[in-house]
Amino acid sequence: MIEVEAGRFTVGVFQDVAWAAKGIAALERAGLPPASLTILAKETPEAAALLEKSLGAPGSRLDIAGIGPVIMHGPMVDALQGSIRDLAKTGLAGTIRRVGFQSHDGRIFEALVARGGILVSVHSEPRAADALAVMFSYGGGNAAIGAWTGRV
Numbered sequence: 001m002i003e004v005e006a007g008r009f010t011v012g013v014f015q016d017v018a019w020a021a022k023g024i025a026a027l028e029r030a031g032l033p034p035a036s037l038t039i040l041a042k043e044t045p046e047a048a049a050l051l052e053k054s055l056g057a058p059g060s061r062l063d064i065a066g067i068g069p070v071i072m073h074g075p076m077v078d079a080l081q082g083s084i085r086d087l088a089k090t091g092l093a094g095t096i097r098r099v100g101f102q103s104h105d106g107r108i109f110e111a112l113v114a115r116g117g118i119l120v121s122v123h124s125e126p127r128a129a130d131a132l133a134v135m136f137s138y139g140g141g142n143a144a145i146g147a148w149t150g151r152v
Contacts, residue, residue, distance in 0.1 A: 057073045091110055
């Protein structure tokens, strides 16, 4: 059986650091706390600065299958890693089901991040629809709610 994190993660991939910064600022203005955010991006000085500024943490470095070296921090990272810490081996496509998405969603997220996109997720089931609307409004491509059941 596939282990799925309790609650919902809303995920979007912004085209670059500048768009991600605008989207993250809008999520915070909408009342979503920084502690609910996850950022995952290819390792660059700009992405590291965004992560530090937005989340107040330097993040962890990991080589992820399908992407390469990334920096990441936030609640979705722990959910993706799982108990056997296999995010590095199987990538987003192999672990994304833990947060309610299908593996094809993981392959799309992998491809977008590998091209320089910035994956941002929000862990907030009661505000999932709000997070989704903000992401769409600020350029969060392929934004979706994991295991969405139609509840608002």
